[in-house]
Amino acid sequence: MIRRMTTDDIPAGMRLKETANWNQTAQDWENVLALEPQGCWVYEAEGKIVGSTTAVTYGEDLAWIGMVLVLPEYRGRGIARALMEHALRYLDARGVKCVKLDATDMGRPLYERLGFVEETSIERWAGTLNPTSPPDDLPVPAALVDVEPIAALDRAAFGADRSRLLGRLSETFPQDAHYLPGGYLMGRPGVREYFLGPCVADHAAGARRLIAHCLSQYATTRMFWDLLPANQDAVDLARSFGFEPQRKLARMTLKGGVCQPGNVSQVFAAAGFEYG
Numbered sequence: 005m006i007r008r009m010t011t012d013d014i015p016a017g018m019r020l021k022e023t024a025n026w027n028q029t030a031q032d033w034e035n036v037l038a039l040e041p042q043g044c045w046v047y048e049a050e051g052k053i054v055g056s057t058t059a060v061t062y063g064e065d066l067a068w069i070g071m072v073l074v075l076p077e078y079r080g081r082g083i084a085r086a087l088m089e090h091a092l093r094y095l096d097a098r099g100v101k102c103v104k105l106d107a108t109d110m111g112r113p114l115y116e117r118l119g120f121v122e123e124t125s126i127e128r129w130a131g132t133l134n135p136t137s138p139p140d141d142l143p144v145p146a147a148l149v150d151v152e153p154i155a156a157l158d159r160a161a162f163g164a165d166r167s168r169l170l171g172r173l174s175e176t177f178p179q180d181a182h183y184l185p186g187g188y189l190m191g192r193p194g195v196r197e198y199f200l201g202p203c204v205a206d207h208a209a210g211a212r213r214l215i216a217h218c219l220s221q222y223a224t225t226r227m228f229w230d231l232l233p234a235n236q237d238a239v240d241l242a243r244s245f246g247f248e249p250q251r252k253l254a255r256m257t258l259k260g261g262v263c264q265p266g267n268v269s270q271v272f273a274a275a276g277f278e279y280g
């Protein structure tokens with residue numbers, strides 16, 4: 005049975021994502037639920053939660069599917085497919101024009117069967133910010149005061165209005181949201197690695213300043229940094245900070261949708277596989 009997920013289900017959601025060794029925290033589940041209270045579902049079988057799927061919408065322009073998880077002992081029975089079909093019907097009824105997701109190797113065959121095609125690849129890089137990278141002594145505002153300038157930057161780079169997401173992230177992790185003219189960076193803790201991103205900047209030097217600024221807070225913390233290898237500047241930056249590629253996912257789009265283009269050269273770190 006599929007039903008809407010609520011905050012009471014977060015402990016079950018944490019158990020689900022632990023079986024896949026994912027990095028999200030209870031706060032991450034809370035944020036997805038706050039952003040999309042109608043668009044998060046669980047699958048119940050034998051009196052327990054065995055699967056989940058979320059669909060975060062950015063107005064009617066775009067929805068991002070995430071947290072597609074099924075307990076190992078319940079896999080191969082059509083549960084993820086049922087959850088995905090449920091999510092796609094919901095998005096269709098809401099008139100959402102474009103649906104995307106970041107697919108693991110395990111998820112990809114399911115999404116292909118449902119009509120998703122690869123648009124580009126996205127890579128997870130991991131590392132600890134290298135303190136020998138070029139120092140940057142220019143000041144960066146310590147915290148974000150207003151989400152509007154960053155929402156505008158983000159819209160041009162990402163191709164949809166993520167102001168609600170950015171507002172939520174900067175509210176829940178205020179010490180991890182930084183802005184300078186022409187760029188912003190946010191971050192958040194994970195259960196294991198710190199998650200660096202999203203980061204959008206109109207030039208690589210801005211992204212470098214923002215990320216170098218993190219050194220003051222997180223010099224010895226191991227981090228994940230999800231980037232689009234189509235942006236060579238992002239690859240070069242991650243390497244220069246001492247990060248290494250760890251895994252590759254496929255960024256996929258549902259065929260037949262009408263999607264707004266973004267500007268990949270301004271995307272230096274993604275927001276997370278559940279957000280785009």
Ligand SMILES: CC(C)(COP(=O)(O)OP(=O)(O)OC[C@H]1O[C@@H](n2cnc3c(N)ncnc32)[C@H](O)[C@@H]1OP(=O)(O)O)[C@@H](O)C(=O)NCCC(=O)NCCS
Nearest residue numbers: 024073074079080081082083084085107108110111113114
């Ligand atoms: C990916 C995952 C959610 C699939 O869940 P599931 O309930 O086993 O998937 P389903 O049983 O609904 O399978 C749906 C379809 O995909 C196919 N499929 C699923 N996993 C597959 C695999 N690894 N290889 C090939 N085909 C696969 C099934 O044969 C089925 O096809 P059909 O409907 O034409 O018969 C599950 O394996 C999982 O939780 N993995 C770990 C987390 C993860 O990677 N999630 C995906 C994030 S993008």
